[in-house]
Amino acid sequence: MRRVTLRDIASAVGTTPATVSKVLTGRGDGLISEATRQRIRDAARELGYSPNLAARALVTGRTHCIALWAETLADYHAVVANVLMDVLRPSRYEMVITDVVKHPDWHAYFQRHAPWPVDGIIALDSPHSVQSYLEASAGRAAPVVSAGAYYTTQTDYVGVDLATGVREAAFHVAEEGCKRIAHLTCRHGMRPNDSRRLAYEQAMAAMGLEPVLLVTDQSSRENARSLVRELASTHDLPDALLCFNDEMAIGAYRGLREMGVRIPEDVALTGCDGIPDTAYFDQPITTIVQPVDELCNQAWQCLMNRLDRPDLPLQSQILPASLCIRASSRRSGTAAICASAKPPDERPNPSPAGGD
Amino acid sequence: MRRVTLRDIASAVGTTPATVSKVLTGRGDGLISEATRQRIRDAARELGYSPNLAARALVTGRTHCIALWAETLADYHAVVANVLMDVLRPSRYEMVITDVVKHPDWHAYFQRHAPWPVDGIIALDSPHSVQSYLEASAGRAAPVVSAGAYYTTQTDYVGVDLATGVREAAFHVAEEGCKRIAHLTCRHGMRPNDSRRLAYEQAMAAMGLEPVLLVTDQSSRENARSLVRELASTHDLPDALLCFNDEMAIGAYRGLREMGVRIPEDVALTGCDGIPDTAYFDQPITTIVQPVDELCNQAWQCLMNRLDRPDLPLQSQILPASLCIRASSRRSGTAAICASAKPPDERPNPSPAGGD
DNA sequence: TATGATGCAGTAAACGATTACTGTCTAGCG
């Protein structure tokens, strides 16, 4: 069954596609009589018309679709993706998600996708993909807004200041009586410009403590878990573990508990990002909460601005993160100190699995 | 800077857009001389050409884009989305994600999107959206493959048999000595055709035990948590809690621990879906593991089949799930019994937050 | 009765690709 087109409606009503287009896009308000408008709308409904968005995109140059670039859809990234969808919903924009990082050949990928199907891109913590993209498409690219913890001057940027949170975390565990405070990070956290590691080292220096860097290959739960198990079996554990992100904190949590290590009595534990999961453990995990709602809203607004006025100077802004102190790092008996003391997943979550 | 088009390449090489198109799409193999082909390819690279996919889609009728409909991008759904992206990657297809459920006006939504930008749709546990879609678009729709736990005869279907898992779970906790075995579910789980609840009731009947249904409004962690806390405070707890899904199990876990209830000694706990999180708790949570890889592969293949041969009869298949028994339900001292004894997130997870 | 406004709707040219056809040129053959 062939799709219904403007022409079909036009001939049903006895008019032309142009008129139908004007009416259906709402651009015919002073131009087409109310009677005709009504007849066209009725016919459209009756025939089950829906526009061919490819044709529309071809002529308008807009697809009403944006891309989210993230390395994966798990964990923190999934949280962001979810919020971003909430932000987009009223806007009539769709979102295509690409795990840029996993694509074996960026250049080929960009060659194919530089122009499409998106009007713009929000790149979450993907500085290298962005750079690669900008190079590959030399000015002809859909605009990019970088978001996340990695600063860039090549695109609009909405960042989160995790460094302050990490410093606070370091001081906090010190106040709780920890002496040997380690930073559990990964290869990426070891890059020269990683703000979390730098903040950790800074804080340690300020307190006159020796920094201890524990580095895994990737920031996965399993990597953190096995590293911690190894440490525990050689009795080489620090008494505080500040983790690169919540994933690593959760892996470390499990590793410690498996080895019979008590949290926080033997080892105080903190994560970073503020994903909901951290709140549900026997000892809820202290974490640095990212302002995800704000991040998504700002990134979206920024992108819309850029689409409206492509030659604005590059914008950039940094949002604050906040340390949420929970049981995993609290040795003294003080009460919870946390921006959001309750589990952070109070975001309306309307339907159950199998729902809709 | 205007985008580069076929015409630009053509005039650079001194030929026509048609020829360029043939070469660049690989359809010019016997038709265009090798010399010309080379010149065209060089020019394309040099000018930084990338095709306008809207134009291509308009004439070919294919967008090389599919939609994933899910209610959210968290939890189990995020796991599926992630795997699906892995499945899609080699195929040169993109994925747009829509949380159909949250759209306030389905009909309006479908009116806008029925045709686009997708060649097909994979609908994860979204029976109502699918139905609504099929009605709204009467045969003119992009094909849909339903996936998940809710059976439908209106589209191709790749399902997962959770019922068997639930029965096994019920028998398992009974064997562990539980007498008062409750099912913690939500409004959706109470629908007449919910296979999990039915399986639970069946198993209870088979064992001659009284079924106890605990029902929350939605399947969220927080709902489960508060319900369980209430139960604990009125000393009305069962000694086993079979949860609708892992979300509810995790919420229940937290609720129980907050109230000082021991798992599994006081209450044995099981979840459903097999999301990685369940493996990291002090008492790792028994769960029914969905074969997500298989699910995604089959759904994708099914969709591709349908696109190739639109008038094939509807296909449907059911995949088995498997009970993964962990500490949260094991009262006797037996060893782990689990298809995958290790945490289920061994799927390559190449990069850390902030990576790329 | 000319003269513009004004209100409505049609005309036709894009947008950038794909593709069925048509055409030209050369070579080979009888």
Add this chain to the structure above:
DNA sequence: CGCTAGACAGTAATCGTTTACTGCATCATA
């Protein structure tokens, strides 16, 4: 020399919209 086949490339229609422009009544005004 005439004819055909094959190799190569150009022509032009098409996909379904949007939109700048033109056209035609009708009606009020000078």
